[in-house]
Amino acid sequence: MIYSDEGQLKTTYAADMVIFPLAQDRTLFAILMLLAFVGIPALALAGIPPFHADYIFKAILTPFLILSLAALGLNILVGYCGQISLGAGAFMAVGAYAAFNFASRIPELPVLIAILLGGGVAAAVGVCFGVPSLRIKGLYLAVATLAAQFFFDWLFLRVRWFTQDSPSGSVSAPKLNVFGWHADSAVERYLLVLSIIVVLAALAKNLVRSDIGRQWMAVRDMDLAAEIIGIRPVRAKLTAFAVSSFIIGVAGALWAFVNLGSWEPSTFSIDRSLQILFMVIVGGLGSILGCFLGAAFVLLLPIMLDIVPGALGMPLSTDTVSNMTMFLFGALIVFFLVVEPHGLARLWVILKEKLKIWPFPY
Template sequence: MFHRDAGALKTSYSEEQAIFPVALDRWSVVALVAAGALVVPFVAGPYWLGSILLPCLILSLAAIGLNILTGYAGQLSLGSGAFMAVGAYAAVNLVIRLPWLPFPVSFVLAGMVAGAVGLAFGLLSLRIRGFYVAVATLAAQFFIEWICTHIPWLVLNTPSGVVSTPTLFLFGFGFSSVPSRYLVAFVTVVALAVVAKNLIRSSAGRALMAVRDHETAAELTGVDTTRAKLTAFAVSGFYCGVAGALWAFLYLGNVEIEAFSLHRSFQILFMVIIGGLGSILGSFLGAAFIVLLPVAIANAATVFGEALKPDVLANLELMIFGALIVAFLIIEPNGLARLAVKAKDRLRRWPLPY
């Protein structure tokens, strides 16, 4: 945003500690959220709303979850897809088996189940470090996939293993239309993003960053690293779990393990890398980038018309994707969020750079 921060005088501690200390920033964000909730659902068509914005929002939530674990606590995870699966399976069981429970409660409980599973795998990180943790989360991915396909009870004994999700009802209102599903996702994601931002700004969040920056030094200065790491795994599991539940209920309309494969874990990891490790804003930017990139490539390909066969296009997409990730890491390892800050700095000094 093109404005100066100077002249914003703070006269109280609460002003000093506000998430957005500059009034213009604060109002811009409020306006953005208000527009997202009140204007977008009525203006955007079903394609944009249901196929672009909805997955963007839900995957942003998963990216925030992974960012807390990888970006803030420094524990690389390749199992976010599996934690999403736990959330989705828990949610579908809760909603169908306990229909009297309002669905927000079911979703929070589902998130907690995923958080508990995350915590269980997080216990491993107390003993092992670095890449070994990444491989342990990979184990979580395979193990959870296996559990989800081998216990019929989890899929309510559906022979195909794919459970269709029922329409969500709250106070008699059914969330089946595209704008209503978008609104559910929007409210959830905004609320949880605010919670995440505040968690990061608290002493618990600072403990996570201390563990990331230097675990031994953190421990020596009195940070409870065990607690910090377990918090990171549990919170990350919760966020991914809620995202998984939203993904199944609002976007896919069914629960199946294919949607939460290793591919999904990598996709979320890329969102976090490209958006920016250790940035909530980056999680949103990264998710938008990863969701929009294939759409953009497909649109760009139509310029060439029939010359590009679908399989060639699919491979080109892989190449562009891979090259972009490497390029991003080389140009700006801190991702889109850092680029945004840099751009803002440059704009601020623009006519008369010093």
């Protein structure tokens, strides 16, 4: 009864095409945004636990947001355009090292611009590695993107030009100076990341509900039928690679500049690629919301599981706890994928459908 479209009639097509057609959804989203932009920083300023410490910003919120962004980028490629990629980590690395080189070789360049340029370079590289997708599909393409992963692992470790002759490939990011605003404290960094992610997520959402998004999905669902209605698979696939790699590249630059500060090539190894792919699969292929849910699941759940035994006063050693966490986490992934193979985002949609007709079953 609370959640229903009763009385909300649309009289224009523009009103029918908004992201949240229901007033209740719009309210919920506004509250969420208010909480993220004002509420949480206010709690931190007021010193209310757990937001009084930097820990929650540095170790939980900022990484969660950045990895959500990376998952969003990968979801455009895998979920919307149907091109499997195991190279997300590589494109993050390209974004990070490109942004680093822009920032350190041209010191006058604002950091934000360097980060976006890093994304741009990642987009160009993504298009190059997307070219095989024009000929090969499915698992074979996955192997081709895996090649990108290993190539960039090697490149940033061995070619000294990219790391500016640092011995182990370890480099440090410049100070975060965004048009005169120094994002030094953990809360400021969180706000910086949050703003970038909200903007990019909105742009991505617009793309997937526009013609280009429909082209991606058409190529994903049936490329031959897409071609007979005038969609060029080449263009659709390569734009998906470009947009996806751009977003992943920006996420990589943010991960390096904001979350880590200094990093080495192994930060963006195959483990990172797989972690992001899991987020996309658990969260829901072809859903923007799913990226955030998936990132929360993969990143936050282990942390929560770690806390539970201690909070319950169970006398367990840290080793046992961390092993149990791994075990439980794996079991939960299996559980959720069996319950809903389309991911957490689909569960959310089903819940909303049920709520709309509640208290009636159908």
